[in-house]
Amino acid sequence: MSATILDGKATRDAIYADLRERVAALADQGVVPGLGTVLVGDDPGSRAYVKGKHSDCAKVGITSIRRDLPADISEADLLAVIDELNENPECTGYIVQLPLPGHINTGRVLERVAPDKDADGLHPTNLGRLVLGEPAPLPCTPRGIVELLRRFDVPIAGANVTVVGRGVTVGRPLGLLFTRREENATVTLCHTGTTDLAAEVRRADIVVAAAGKAGLITPDMVKPGAAVLDVGITRTEQGLSGDVHPEVREVAGFLAPIPGGVGPMTRAMLLTNVVEAAERAQAALAE
Numbered sequence: 001m002s003a004t005i006l007d008g009k010a011t012r013d014a015i016y017a018d019l020r021e022r023v024a025a026l027a028d029q030g031v032v033p034g035l036g037t038v039l040v041g042d043d044p045g046s047r048a049y050v051k052g053k054h055s056d057c058a059k060v061g062i063t064s065i066r067r068d069l070p071a072d073i074s075e076a077d078l079l080a081v082i083d084e085l086n087e088n089p090e091c092t093g094y095i096v097q098l099p100l101p102g103h104i105n106t107g108r109v110l111e112r113v114a115p116d117k118d119a120d121g122l123h124p125t126n127l128g129r130l131v132l133g134e135p136a137p138l139p140c141t142p143r144g145i146v147e148l149l150r151r152f153d154v155p156i157a158g159a160n161v162t163v164v165g166r167g168v169t170v171g172r173p174l175g176l177l178f179t180r181r182e183e184n185a186t187v188t189l190c191h192t193g194t195t196d197l198a199a200e201v202r203r204a205d206i207v208v209a210a211a212g213k214a215g216l217i218t219p220d221m222v223k224p225g226a227a228v229l230d231v232g233i234t235r236t237e238q239g240l241s242g243d244v245h246p247e248v249r250e251v252a253g254f255l256a257p258i259p260g261g262v263g264p265m266t267r268a269m270l271l272t273n274v275v276e277a278a279e280r281a282q283a284a285l286a287e
């Protein structure tokens with residue numbers, strides 16, 4: 001039996017149809033959401049992701065603002081760009097594309113983003129709000145994963161979830177999301193110090209692989225019928241590889257593959273965060 005594919009592209013298209021209507025409703029009230037991106041250097045992957053974000057904005061009717069900066073920019077000059085976007089009224093939300101070059105302190109840069117303009121949900125204040133269960137923009141990949149599972153009716157409440165990878169953009173915030181009351185799952189967060197990864201994966205109803213190690217999750221590690229979501233991307237001369245071995249498709253009940261699974265949802269959740277922030281600001285003005 002082959003897994004049902006969690007189709008991120010079709011789901012993203014449905015989300016964009018809804019966002020287009022919400023952006024039009026905001027425009028009727030004189031509000032135009034604007035997404036800014038800050039890209040440092042010329043890593044081809046990061047360039048492609050930023051380009052994708054701007055083409056998505058055009059599809060939905062969001063204004064886009066680009067700040068493409070040289071790889072050797074000083075941290076002080078980068079912080080000045082952040083300050084400018086914080087003040088720019090056309091930019092209602094923005095992101096700093098990660099990873100940043102090694103000479104820049106990523107934490108210091110993300111902390112400088114105004115929390116109300118943090119479209120990525122990665123500002124410490126917004127991560128703190130997530131811990132506290134307060135409304136906040138949610139990190140895009142974790143939010144996209146939960147949204148994809150919901151839309152395909154994969155049961156989350158009561159599920160045992162194993163997340164492989166403890167990075168700040170995926171693994172850690174995803175653990176927080178799955179354990180909120182709304183989701184009510186039980187999470188095991190695995191990392192390089194996990195002693196028996198296969199055992200942790202084998203007892204999971206939902207597996208999220210975000211380690212960046214091609215083919216790490218093999219069919220023998222997966223409980224038959226489990227939902228498996230691939231997030232780790234490794235680029236080789238032969239093309240893209242995910243963390244999930246291709247033969248997992250024969251064991252899993254649901255599979256979010258690379259490409260076409262979680263990635264398109266990451267993009268869709270970014271625009272959702274931007275539209276929601278504009279709606280919140282509009283509602284506050286109307287009060």
Ligand SMILES: Nc1nc2c(c(=O)[nH]1)N[C@@H](CN(C=O)c1ccc(C(=O)N[C@@H](CCC(=O)O)C(=O)O)cc1)CN2
Binds near residue numbers: 141169233259260261
């Ligand atoms: N500031 C941020 N930086 C990064 C994030 C993030 O959410 N915020 N996530 C990733 C990169 N990323 C978006 O920025 C991203 C990664 C992958 C995809 C995607 O659609 N992937 C395709 C595969 C094609 C490919 O990667 O070449 C897919 O899975 O179908 C979208 C966005 C790190 N940085």
